[in-house]
Amino acid sequence: MSFLNPLLLIAGLGIGLPILAHLLSRYKVKRTDWAAMQFLNRSVRVRSRQIRLRDILLLCLRCLAILLLVLALAKPFMKDAESVPAGIGERRVGVVIALDASFSMEHSDGTSTRFERGIEKIDMIAEGLHPGDPVSLVLLGAEHRVVARNMAFEPARFDELLRSQQATPEPLDLDTVPLTLEALVEAMDAPQKEVYLVTDMQARDWKDRPAWLGEAFEDLGERAPTTIIPVGGGADNLAITNLELVSGVLRKDTIARYRATVRNYGTSPVANVRVKGLVNEITVDTKTIPAIAPGASKTVSLFIHFRNAGPVRISAELESDSLPVDNARRTVAVIRDEVSVLSVEGSPGGGGDFLAAALRARGSDAGQENFAVRSVSWIDLPSQDLARFDVVVLQNVPDITPEQARVFEAYVRAGNGLIWFAGDKVDADAWNERSALNGIPLLPAAIEQPVSTSDALGVGRPLDPTMPDHSVCRPLRSLPEDLLSETRFRKVLQVKPTATSSTVLSLAGTSAPVLLEHSVGRGQVFMFTTSADSAWNNMAVTPVFPMVLQQMVTYLTAREFERPRQVGDSLSLSYVDQPDASEAVFDAPSKEIIAVPVREHRNQYVALLEHAREAGFYLARVSLQAPGVPIAVNVDPAESEVACLSAAETTRSFEETGIAVAQSEADLLDAVNESRTGRSLWLSFLLAGLGLLVIESLLANLMHKRPGVRAKQSSPTTAQTGTT
Numbered sequence: 001m002s003f004l005n006p007l008l009l010i011a012g013l014g015i016g017l018p019i020l021a022h023l024l025s026r027y028k029v030k031r032t033d034w035a036a037m038q039f040l041n042r043s044v045r046v047r048s049r050q051i052r053l054r055d056i057l058l059l060c061l062r063c064l065a066i067l068l069l070v071l072a073l074a075k076p077f078m079k080d081a082e083s084v085p086a087g088i089g090e091r092r093v094g095v096v097i098a099l100d101a102s103f104s105m106e107h108s109d110g111t112s113t114r115f116e117r118g119i120e121k122i123d124m125i126a127e128g129l130h131p132g133d134p135v136s137l138v139l140l141g142a143e144h145r146v147v148a149r150n151m152a153f154e155p156a157r158f159d160e161l162l163r164s165q166q167a168t169p170e171p172l173d174l175d176t177v178p179l180t181l182e183a184l185v186e187a188m189d190a191p192q193k194e195v196y197l198v199t200d201m202q203a204r205d206w207k208d209r210p211a212w213l214g215e216a217f218e219d220l221g222e223r224a225p226t227t228i229i230p231v232g233g234g235a236d237n238l239a240i241t242n243l244e245l246v247s248g249v250l251r252k253d254t255i256a257r258y259r260a261t262v263r264n265y266g267t268s269p270v271a272n273v274r275v276k277g278l279v280n281e282i283t284v285d286t287k288t289i290p291a292i293a294p295g296a297s298k299t300v301s302l303f304i305h306f307r308n309a310g311p312v313r314i315s316a317e318l319e320s321d322s323l324p325v326d327n328a329r330r331t332v333a334v335i336r337d338e339v340s341v342l343s344v345e346g347s348p349g350g351g352g353d354f355l356a357a358a359l360r361a362r363g364s365d366a367g368q369e370n371f372a373v374r375s376v377s378w379i380d381l382p383s384q385d386l387a388r389f390d391v392v393v394l395q396n397v398p399d400i401t402p403e404q405a406r407v408f409e410a411y412v413r414a415g416n417g418l419i420w421f422a423g424d425k426v427d428a429d430a431w432n433e434r435s436a437l438n439g440i441p442l443l444p445a446a447i448e449q450p451v452s453t454s455d456a457l458g459v460g461r462p463l464d465p466t467m468p469d470h471s472v473c474r475p476l477r478s479l480p481e482d483l484l485s486e487t488r489f490r491k492v493l494q495v496k497p498t499a500t501s502s503t504v505l506s507l508a509g510t511s512a513p514v515l516l517e518h519s520v521g522r523g524q525v526f527m528f529t530t531s532a533d534s535a536w537n538n539m540a541v542t543p544v545f546p547m548v549l550q551q552m553v554t555y556l557t558a559r560e561f562e563r564p565r566q567v568g569d570s571l572s573l574s575y576v577d578q579p580d581a582s583e584a585v586f587d588a589p590s591k592e593i594i595a596v597p598v599r600e601h602r603n604q605y606v607a608l609l610e611h612a613r614e615a616g617f618y619l620a621r622v623s624l625q626a627p628g629v630p631i632a633v634n635v636d637p638a639e640s641e642v643a644c645l646s647a648a649e650t651t652r653s654f655e656e657t658g659i660a661v662a663q664s665e666a667d668l669l670d671a672v673n674e675s676r677t678g679r680s681l682w683l684s685f686l687l688a689g690l691g692l693l694v695i696e697s698l699l700a701n702l703m704h705k706r707p708g709v710r711a712k713q714s715s716p717t718t719a720q721t722g723t724t
Contacts, residue, residue, distance in 0.1 A: 057699070065690075094134040094150075094190025096224070097122055098181055100199035101139035101165070102172035103635060104642045107200070107233050107323045115167045117231040118198040122162060124665060125196055128672050129153045136184045137162070140199070141170035142568040143611065144180045150188055169325050169567045169615040171639040174205045178216035185224045193224040194672075201230045201645040204638065206653065214657065221658040227671045228654060228661045232644035236266035238273065239326035239640035241297065243316045243564075247475050247547065249359075249554050250333045252309045258302045259474075260316035260329065264292040265641045277302030278315045306335045313617050313630050326640045330617060330632035332562045339557060342389040343375040346396035346425050354533055355393060358546035359553065386411045390557045395532045396423025398430070405434040409442055413521025413604075415574075417556025418442075420525065421532040422450075422493045444501035444516040444527045448494040453507060460488035460537060463544070464508040471555045472504055472515070472526075475547040487544045489514060491536040493529040501527075505548075515548075521604065522574055524556055564632040571609040571631050573620040578605050581622050589616025589633075598622075 099122065105115040129135065135158060137148040148161060177197075185193050199206075220226050241263045248256030258277065264270050270292050277285035287300035302316060311334050318327040343355050356373040376384060378397045386392060386407065400408070412418050420443060428447035435442040453461045462485040467473040476484060485508075492512055497503070504526070505515040516527045530536045539545050565571060573584050578600075584607030586594045596607045612618065612633045619628035645653065647663050654661055662668035 093129070094136075094188040094193045095125065095129060096136045096138070096181055096184045096188065096193065096195045097125060098138050098140055098177070098195070098197045098199075099165070100172060100197075101141050101145075101167045101170075102202070102639060103167055103169045103325045104172075104202050104323070104639050105167045105200055105231075106325055107237065107642045109233050109322070113167075114200045114231045114233050118200075118229075119162055119165075121198050121229050121231060121668065122196075123159075124668055125672070126153075126155065126158060126162075131155070134188055134190050136188060138180065138184060139165060139168070140172055140177060140180075141168045142173050143170070144173070144176065146184070149184070168613065169635045170613075171636045172199075172202065172205050174209070175213060178213070178220045181226075182220055182223060185220075195220065195224050195226040196229060197226065198229045198231060200232050200642075201228075201650050202639075202641075203643045203645050204641050206645055207649070209653075214653075217654075217659060218657045225671075226659045227668070228650070228659060229668060230644070230647070230650050230661070230663060233642070234266075234322070235643035236268065236321075237264075237323045237326070237640055237642050238270060238292070238318055238321050239263055239265060239323070239637055240275070240316050240318060240329040241637035241640070243314070243329035243331050244474060245331075245333070245471065245554065246301070246478065247550070249339060249550050250306065250335050250557070251339055252306055252335055252337050255303055255305050256333075258304055258314065258316070258331075259299050260302055261297050261299045262289060262292060262318065263297040263637070263640070264294055265643070267294050267643075269293050273298070274319055275300050275302070276317045277304060278313075278317060279304055279306075280313050281315075306333075309335050309337045311335075311629050313632070315632075323640065323642060325615060326635050326637065328615075329564075329634055331564050332617075332630050332632045334558065334562060336390070336557065338372055339391075339553060340372045340389045341374070341553065342384060342386070342392045343373060344378050344381050344384075344392065344394050344397055345375060346378045346394075346398055346423060348377070354540040354545065355395070355549065358540070358549045386416075389416075391417040391419065391553055393419040393421070393532075395421045396425050398425045399427045400431075400434055402434060402437060405437050405442060409437075409440070409520060412442070412523035412525055415522035417523055417553070418525045419552060419556070420527045422447075422529055422536070423531045423533075424450075424535065426493075428493075440520060441498050441500075441518075442520065442525065444518040444525060445495035445497040445513070445529075448496060450491055451494045451512075452491050453510075453512070454490040458490065460490035461507045461509060462489075463487055463514065464506045468502075468504065470504050470517075472548060472551045475551055476505075476544060479543070479547075483543065487537070487539050487542045489530055489537045489539070491530065495527075495529055526552055526556070564634055565612060566634055566636050567612055567615055568636075569612055569633070571612050571618055571620065571633070573607040573622070573629070574604055583607070585621045585628075587619040587621070587628065589614045589618065 099115075099118055101115070105118065106113050108114075131153055133153040134150045135148060135153045136146065136150060139145045139147060147165065148158075151158070181195055181197070185195060217226070239262070240260055242259075242261040244259055246257045246259045248254060250256060260275055260277070262273055262275060271290065273289040273292055275287045275289065276283050277287075284304060285302045287302065289298045289300060292298050304314060306312065311332060313330065314333055315328055315330040321327065341355075341359065356375065359373055374389075378394075378400075381397075381400070381404065392408070392411070408418060426447065428449065431443065432446050435446070463476070465481055465484060467477055489507060492507070492514060495513065495516070497513065497516055498518060501516050501518040503513040503515070504517050506513050512529070514529055516529070518525055530539070532540065534540050571586060573586075578598075581598070583595045583597055586596060586609045588594060594609060596609050598605050598607045600606075607620070607622075609618075615633055615635050618631040618633060620631055621628040651661050651663070660667075660671045662671045
């Protein structure tokens with residue numbers, strides 16, 4: 001026998017109270033002699049032995065009753081029900097139920113979803129619970145949410161709570177599941193505890209899991225009997241895994257090309273896949289993919305015509321299938337009436353003409369009117385108002401003053417873009433000194449010295465065709481390799497990148513970077529280690545230059561809220577100046593309004609929503625009355641691979657771990673019966689203790705009345721004898 005509250009057994013010392021009261025009562029008898037005492041001495045001597053027996057009996061009953069009540073409060077529990085006679089005790093248990101709520105559980109077989117079948121499994125577990133049994137219910141996802149903790153089980157209340165739950169658009173963080181369940185088990189106040197994990201056993205999560213995770217589940221099984229309840233399903237699913245801008249400048253009256261990637265996660269080919277491109281929920285383009293093989297991906301180009309300025313919600317959508325949540329991919333673009341670029345030239349006849357031509361390349365007449373490029377000499381730079389320009393390009397600028405360096409840093413930190421080109425006139429020492437004025441380098445790398453990259457015939461090196469998945473690289477990755485190799489670089493600057501920079505483009509056959517990038521506040525800085533004109537390369541006269549430059553301007557003029565997030569990411573709204581309101585407001589896709597305080601952070605003001613729980617477009621506003629900016633939130637496409645472990649694989653993965661696997665309803669009932677072997681005896685002890693108190697009271701009352709009745713019966717005889 002074990003006790004849930006063993007410290008309360010100390011209260012068993014209370015059985016000494018009746019004994020102490022009995023002993024003290026013996027010293028409270030006051031002896032008084034009177035005339036008739038001599039006639040009663042014989043009767044008293046006869047009855048004294050009976051009185052002592054009566055008191056000892058009552059004393060034993062009181063002590064036993066107190067002992068039983070103390071045992072009841074300590075909640076005794078027998079782990080082996082076979083050692084307890086039938087009809088004694090109850091099968092009381094505390095249950096922790098974990099329900100997988102990742103969005104793969106929304107996969108439907110045409111009749112019901114995995115999540116709905118999981119709720120049916122939990123109904124079977126609830127049928128074996130008694131009212132008052134402690135129950136904890138946790139929904140598993142990227143962040144596990146405990147919706148009931150040690151709740152006293154009430155069938156109607158629990159059923160209502162269970163059916164109000166929904167799957168979330170989050171992936172499953174399996175690594176933290178064992179620790180979460182162990183914490184709930186430890187916090188549960190129950191003599192016997194059980195754990196039930198209802199999941200679809202998604203292969204991407206459970207297959208080939210690391211050894212330490214298997215040991216963590218084994219430890220969980222040692223703390224409480226644990227049962228895995230699979231609710232698997234088919235593998236068929238189509239999902240849009242990516243939506244990206246490939247080319248185009250985000251300006252009014254222009255057309256941009258977006259690329260949507262559709263993947264077939266199923267085991268059968270899918271034909272005639274229709275993809276829609278939407279702007280502000282209005283369909284503007286439609287493409288059809290003839291067929292997608294199992295496990296393959298196909299891309300389509302969606303052409304978006306921007307007719308108005310302002311923030312635009314762009315999405316690509318599939319027709320409904322067995323898992324609707326991943327049938328859409330979203331992004332946001334801010335369309336401008338005009339994009340202004342300031343080109344600062346360090347030498348007469350520099351790359352200003354090349355730059356203006358590259359930015360206007362392939363543009364319509366309307367597009368050219370809405371695109372402004374101003375070229376000035378670096379001598380005239382101090383007279384320019386940078387606030388009028390979205391992007392500043394520095395071409396072969398020898399030097400800038402410390403004051404100009406501070407102005408550029410503030411300009412970029414406010415969310416603008418800076419592009420820096422090398423050249424023969426660049427003073428490396430001066431730029432290195434100016435770049436590090438305030439501790440945060442303005443340029444992504446320290447300049448060392450120019451190096452030649454030409455061979456003996458004067459032919460330079462081409463770009464490395466292996467490029468990162470960066471917005472600037474996307475147009476180049478679609479070029480044929482022979483066309484890409486036509487761009488040659490004869491000279492570059494040798495540089496030492498900073499810890500915060502990243503390489504965007506590099507030379508083939510070497511690690512020498514051609515284009516580097518880093519962030520300064522809300523803005524970005526690009527640094528070319530080569531020139532903007534044809535002095536060090538032929539890039540300015542190849543298709544690579546306009547493609548790269550237009551993508552860079554589009555990238556630099558974007559705002560932080562334009563970058564798509566995933567469910568679970570934080571959403572932020574930044575301000576350069578302190579806003580009038582102390583709180584910002586985020587409107588969730590479900591129309592829920594979430595207020596977030598505005599805090600000062602790194603010389604700017606930020607409102608941060610720490611965890612986006614929904615997929616769709618959020619609307620961020622500085623106040624309820626202010627205009628909002630949309631933020632796109634997408635699901636993690638890795639969760640779209642909904643294939644599950646087979647029954648044999650699931651059973652094999654938990655062999656020799658002590659964890660049961662319930663593949664069917666019969667298996668689940670057997671697992672419940674096997675794990676629920678103990679009985680709680682506290683109610684039996686409580687009833688027995690209360691019963692003894694009642695019996696003791698009745699006996700005490702009866703025994704105290706009997707001498708009085710006899711006295712009344714003997715009083716006439718005594719009177720008659722006295723008369724005689």
